Amino acid sequence: EYDDKAEATHRVDSLNLLIYVILLLITILTVWLFKQRRFRFIHETGLAIIYGLIIGAIIAYAIKKPEEKKGNDYFNSTNQSTVNPVSVFNVCSHQVETVTESSKNELQEKASIFFSHFFNFFFIYATFDPEVFFNVILPPIIFNAGYQMKKKHFFRNIGAITVIAFIGTTISTLVIGGLMYGFVLLIKSTKLTMFTDCLLFGAIISATDPVTVLAIFNDLNVDVDLYAIVFGESVLNDAVALTLTKSIESYKSAKSGFDGMAFLNCLAIFMKIFFGSLLFGCFMGGVTALLTKFTKLKNYPTLETSLFVLMSYATFLASECLDLTGIVALLFCGICQAHYTYNNLSATSQNNTRELFSLMNFLMENFVFTYIGVSTFTFQYHSWDAGLTIFAVFSVIVSRMCHIYPLSFLLNLGRVHKITCNMQHVMLFSGLRGALAFTLAIRNTSTVARQTILSITLIVIILTVFLLGGFTTQIIYWLKISIGLNINPDVMTNDYNFLRFYDGSSSGFLLEGRSSAASICDSIQIIPLFKRNFKKLFSFDLVFIKPLLTNHEPPLTETLPKCCFPIAKLLSSKEQLT
């Protein structure tokens, strides 16, 4: 009996996964077909959603589902976050048994009951544990974003990116939260009632994911600064939105009304989580760099690649254990791995890690979008509300306007290469919502408010992916954004070139004087306040951190003052000294 049950569970389980694998395969083949035909209207993520929607609709409507409510009630009474397949099976098989006993020998009826229950079971079970998204699907996507970042342009626009990511996301959260709360009060909604829920929705939906837009930018070789700002914003604001969500949740759980102290407390939590995760991620990246520098793992690429992958995953797990956010830690770990560890790896491992993470990124991303499509129909805890949804879409657009235009204006005061009006329109347009917003929304659906948030989030994601994603090419042509420039070759560029470029002098920076205040050159495009500090940080990195963590030239023995020679020698690898 036990064997049979396990067997049946296992088979439905496999079938469930198989459906997603087949959907992904179809997506891949269609993507290839579209690429062949140079058809850019729908991106792969859009395709994944479409196929997901189709299958979701089939599961939800084409298959007869008797006693569906019963199944749902069963799950509502138990804890929903871990739908237990065996208990589902128990319910189903019990129902089958009771029915079959009363109508023996009626083979046809039996079979029909079996199948309807099977599909009912499948319908209930076709939802993955939300934790899977957070622990398995999202980490490779986020790590890959950090690891494959085009450093040069990112750092050139670090000022604009930071401002838009931090202040912009906060503005967006507040505006959406405020607008939604006003609307909720106006229509006296029963689904969303509390201000903190509206704010939570604001934070969740503020995470942009312009995977479609960037793919098109890449195809068209669009203006480098625009690319860097859109990419940088989307990467960093995931981290900001996630931390905001966590802060609001802990603010909410404090259950005190709005007051100054609670708000400050919330801010302190935000700072602690964000910078704690940032530092922890960088620390783990540094440890990996040191491990790869001082061991000769280089000679065994499999060991080296394994170490790299495991250290990165350990970063995620450890920061989750420490009550930080693994996603933020992983992002900065990825940036550090690319900046330091990458240089210590063997050529094989360099290639393997890059290919491995972009493959995982591709698979995971498309899986999420397929699942978004399927779960729009099959997820059991939807709480639809047309009014709220329409207003949410409106407030999402308004909130993006509220931070892109004013912040761009402020940034332009300090920038040499201005963010043009047309670029601002494209930035406004690139506010797609994706994997992170979905993961945050589906992670907790224990209350009606949370279920409403999930349903609205799903619609916003689907709308933005189709409408914004679909028209990006046209918009870029209409707004006459400069295209055809080459932005690809510098994924892992030599930093000396960057510093020289940054410094405005072609001669070596280090040999002339470490802390010399270089003349402000035309190509520096960050606001003045940041400029000097950032420059100091960068030269500190080049003089101290890079030689410490990598086999980078010149070694510490040359960059540090003479008095530190013994320590410097200890911290340099043989490779550096010879």
Next chain:
Amino acid sequence: EYDDKAEATHRVDSLNLLIYVILLLITILTVWLFKQRRFRFIHETGLAIIYGLIIGAIIAYAIKKPEEKKGNDYFNSTNQSTVNPVSVFNVCSHQVETVTESSKNELQEKASIFFSHFFNFFFIYATFDPEVFFNVILPPIIFNAGYQMKKKHFFRNIGAITVIAFIGTTISTLVIGGLMYGFVLLIKSTKLTMFTDCLLFGAIISATDPVTVLAIFNDLNVDVDLYAIVFGESVLNDAVALTLTKSIESYKSAKSGFDGMAFLNCLAIFMKIFFGSLLFGCFMGGVTALLTKFTKLKNYPTLETSLFVLMSYATFLASECLDLTGIVALLFCGICQAHYTYNNLSATSQNNTRELFSLMNFLMENFVFTYIGVSTFTFQYHSWDAGLTIFAVFSVIVSRMCHIYPLSFLLNLGRVHKITCNMQHVMLFSGLRGALAFTLAIRNTSTVARQTILSITLIVIILTVFLLGGFTTQIIYWLKISIGLNINPDVMTNDYNFLRFYDGSSSGFLLEGRSSAASICDSIQIIPLFKRNFKKLFSFDLVFIKPLLTNHEPPLTETLPKCCFPIAKLLSSKEQLT
């Protein structure tokens, strides 16, 4: 409340995974150290087990575990195959609450209770769902075995490998089952009582996994035939043992006493499952080959690699849905992917797929062995029995003697390159047990008999890995096995060379006559019965299947008779025709 619960579950979950990740990291660093020092006594899998045992012992004994029994009883009453973290947490937190209420303000006591419960919870939860091993951990290992197979030597020794894998594994199962049943009757054991259970144990423990031995063979460049036979046996006998296990389970569930019909039925099930899976695996490999041949996915390596990975995983899932065994299907799918699809892939994808699967193989394998170590102490359903265990070890050795020596004698009658006595000793010695035996044993622990089987299997695995694995180098030197030969370069060798070699003629085989019975050359090392059929099969592959599925030269238009020209042209890619 819900949030807190989910949060706590999530954190313990992360901590659990983190411990395994750290163990793997330590293993990797130790492996590197041992490789540097050329220390061959302990292989990485042995190290993984040792670290696992240490941590398992710490969790089990060093940490105080009050009310452990209570936790266990709770799980015994529910269904054990899916230990539900939330219900565990409920139990723990409920206990904490009841205790804390009665002893308020006693902070220290509170904390100690919390920690003991936390570790208790951890102790219970440190076991993964056994299905994880079967669905996530094992597939990459098995697929990799098929994909990285050194085809040339494998096919040269196909006769010996098939005989030892099929007949040998069956003999081994019967001998172990018989001996164990005799012993059970003798000591009147209460833990193992039925003959089918003994037979099941025989089948489970007959799957060899000479990962350590092969690693050493590789290092020493040992005799190619010996390598091929040991590798081929271990790969194929996994499939045979798994199918035998499944057949015995379904035989057992039929619940009739031993009779001829039931035995025949069992045999029929074996044939159906084995050859069904084999054909399905090959079919899916063929579909992948066709997909990669006729689409130009080559230009998009990420899409191509994704397709490859997903098709292979779909093979596993689909065959599980079809009531075949995914592992067997995956093995043959891997072989077909290497033989056909590999040739259609772009250079990037060829490299990426090979590196990806060997990386996954490395990680999964070491994870399994770490888990074997940990679960020896922490698994809750152990049923130890010293007498049975000692006798099991004895019968495992006897059973391997019972098939290696007689079968080698029989094989030598037909072989030109005899299997020498010393080689037979090494083959006897290479009967390590590993991942598959463990997965089969842990998959079902619903009865005392099954729990006993698991406990014995764990001990046999650990003993064989340490004793047999540790002394392999010495044994090879003692028995004067020829070493220093190069066996590596032919991972993906050109088959023409093989056929020429096989054929004994240096001129092209195809051009001279397709079905000509070539003279029996000295290098053919398979028994005569197989020889001609295998040769026919091979030339059929070269004339029809390879040109059909790959961009291999010559195309079908040249190899098929003139009358089939239109069809042949349709089935040839542009690349082949030009």
